[in-house]
Amino acid sequence: MEEKTWGIRFNQYPAYQRLNKEQRPQGCPDWFETRQISLWQEQGLVLWNNVDKRIEVLQGGEALRLLSELHSQDSWKSQGISVTRLVHKIEFQLPARGRRKKMEQEPKVDTRKSEAVYEEMVHLPPEAGPELMELLKEKKPILSDMAAKEKKRWEEAVRQFWDFAFESFHKQEQSELDFTNRPFTWRGHDPYQWVCQYQSAEGRVCLETRKWLWYARVTKPRHTGKSYSFVKLLEAVEWIEKEIVELANQPEVPEPPSHFRPEEQIETDRVRIRNELIGGSFWIDPAALEPKQITYKLFIELEATPVSFKTLELECGDIIRYEERYLSPSKLADALNLDIDRFHVDQPIGENTDWYQVTSLTTFFQESSAADQAQRAWDQSRILQQFKAGKISRARYGYQEVETRFVTYLGACQEPDKPWDQPVARKGYMEDQAFRETLCCALDITDYRDYLGANPEFISDEQILRTMHEIRGHSKFLPEAIRRESKVWLAEYEPLE
Numbered sequence: 001m002e003e004k005t006w007g008i009r010f011n012q013y014p015a016y017q018r019l020n021k022e023q024r025p026q027g028c029p030d031w032f033e034t035r036q037i038s039l040w041q042e043q044g045l046v047l048w049n050n051v052d053k054r055i056e057v058l059q060g061g062e063a064l065r066l067l068s069e070l071h072s073q074d075s076w077k078s079q080g081i082s083v084t085r086l087v088h089k090i091e092f093q094l095p096a097r098g099r100r101k102k103m104e105q106e107p108k109v110d111t112r113k114s115e116a117v118y119e120e121m122v123h124l125p126p127e128a129g130p131e132l133m134e135l136l137k138e139k140k141p142i143l144s145d146m147a148a149k150e151k152k153r154w155e156e157a158v159r160q161f162w163d164f165a166f167e168s169f170h171k172q173e174q175s176e177l178d179f180t181n182r183p184f185t186w187r188g189h190d191p192y193q194w195v196c197q198y199q200s201a202e203g204r205v206c207l208e209t210r211k212w213l214w215y216a217r218v219t220k221p222r223h224t225g226k227s228y229s230f231v232k233l234l235e236a237v238e239w240i241e242k243e244i245v246e247l248a249n250q251p252e253v254p255e256p257p258s259h260f261r262p263e264e265q266i267e268t269d270r271v272r273i274r275n276e277l278i279g280g281s282f283w284i285d286p287a288a289l290e291p292k293q294i295t296y297k298l299f300i301e302l303e304a305t306p307v308s309f310k311t312l313e314l315e316c317g318d319i320i321r322y323e324e325r326y327l328s329p330s331k332l333a334d335a336l337n338l339d340i341d342r343f344h345v346d347q348p349i350g351e352n353t354d355w356y357q358v359t360s361l362t363t364f365f366q367e368s369s370a371a372d373q374a375q376r377a378w379d380q381s382r383i384l385q386q387f388k389a390g391k392i393s394r395a396r397y398g399y400q401e402v403e404t405r406f407v408t409y410l411g412a413c414q415e416p417d418k419p420w421d422q423p424v425a426r427k428g429y430m431e432d433q434a435f436r437e438t439l440c441c442a443l444d445i446t447d448y449r450d451y452l453g454a455n456p457e458f459i460s461d462e463q464i465l466r467t468m469h470e471i472r473g474h475s476k477f478l479p480e481a482i483r484r485e486s487k488v489w490l491a492e493y494e495p496l497e
Contacts, residue, residue: 006124008132009046010139016041044146045136047083047122056083056121060146067136067143070129080125081132084118166211173233183241196240201248203240205233218243222253259458266453273447274435282441284477286427286434291403296370298343298360298377299407302395303418304332305354326352333358335391337382354393363402370399374410387413396420404430440471441478466493 007029016038017025024032028040029050036055040046045063048055058066066083070076124132136143170192179186184196184203192207201220208215208229216236217227226243230236260266277283306324327335329345338345338358346357360377364370378397386392396412409423424432439448445464452459472478473486 005050006128007048007050008124008128008135009040010135011041011043011046012139012142014041014043045139045143047124047132049122049124052123054122056085058083058085059150060143060148061150063136063143064140064147067133067140070133070136076129077126080123081129082120083122083124085121086116087119088116163211167207170207170211170214170233177233177237179237182237184244186237194237196244198244199248200252201244203244205236205240216240218247220247220250222255223247223250257455257457259455261453261455263453266450269450269453270435273439273450276447277435277438277442280442282438282477284434284438284441286430288477289404289430289434289437293365294367294404295402296364296367296399297362297402298358298364298370298374298397299400300338300358300378300381300383300395300397301407302356302358302383303354303393304356305391305393307391324352326354329356332356335382336386337380338377359400364399367399371408371410374399378411384413394418394420404433406430437471437475437477440468441475443468443472462493466490469493 009027025037025041028037029048031050031053032040032055036048039055039057040048042057044060045058045066046055047058062085070081076082174192179188179194182196184198186194186196188194190206192211194205196203201218203216203218205214205216207213213229213231214233214236215227215229216239217225218240219225225247228236228239230239261269304326306321306326309321309324311321328351329347330340333340333343333345342362343358343360346359347353347355348357349355360373362373364373374397383392383395383397387395392413394412394414396409396414398407398409398411400407406426406429407423408426412420414420436451439451445461445468448464448468449456449459449461452464469486469489473483473490475483
């Protein structure tokens, strides 16, 4: 058999072997030395010419370009296959040597020239064409995948290069800028963030998340503020020092009214209203609300963290979270090891919210039995494990009176910065329920608003009136005729929403 003057080989993965100096990989030509043996085992299309003793490896993109050239050109059938690669040539021109007078200046010359050309790396004879094309066609899906990965690696390398270049540049200009001699006092926060304060306005400059530009912003409470991006840090700082004075001198915008009045005022108003209503025709004694028999249900209340969400990173690195998704009641019960056939799981403020209330479907007639079962349900659940894993922010449990809805809490787990409110004593709870129903029976919007302590911007008179009619329509302390009037009012009010 006549020995070939050329060879091709395809390595889908690198095929390096640990060999001694005397050993050679099976199948490689005799003229291969250490460098050629290393190339012969690299990933990609390996081509060599035994006459010229030259070898080259083409990656995915280069191999696909070669296949395209073989399809589009016929010159290789007579002239052979020229395997080329894009190279960047840089030529340096050194100044001529020779003696010069001391005062004679060295002539200025263009010392560098560069150009990008396709240079032939290896040449194969025409007879190699059919076999090479067949191999490239067979491996085209693999080569396409390799080319896509090469492009991704190249783009990532370019991004990292520019990130590093910009970061280095900005790091240097930050070290060169003397913040101590500025008209305002600047405080450094993160590595690339500076803040200054003037009266009620604040200026902040930071490196954008892409690390290309400096992001400058001036803000003031209840004002829109201004922002701009700069190439140079000094320009950003000077812009802030100018804009912060103009913003600080703008007229102050009054704070928006609070939804609720101060706690002290609410308590004062409630004492006043209570004294006015005691003994009146609508006054309800708390003892009158006591049911003939009290029954109980197990009660668990918790706040969960979202199972998924999206984030938006602002220019200065602040993170905004949105599109939060929470477990459905059935999936939450499964995650907490609560039998959905024994418990009802509710989200009081609506679907896809973080607040859940769990009550047992079983009603207990003995308070001690309800307490024992509540403790057992809590111990057998996975609530504490989920709390420890950060999937629940806080939870508490106990038992609830079916007739009055009063809850006796037995225990809780909570984060230090998000504690539960102190439980209300049953006596105070019943007094408040009686007081609230008394106000609704009296149908006085002003008194009910003072009881809530809510400003009109938060709750309208129509909303208050509707709430009062809903309670009046089911109150056992009013005549049937008055309850019917409230139900008629609600029926006429609903279509207006």
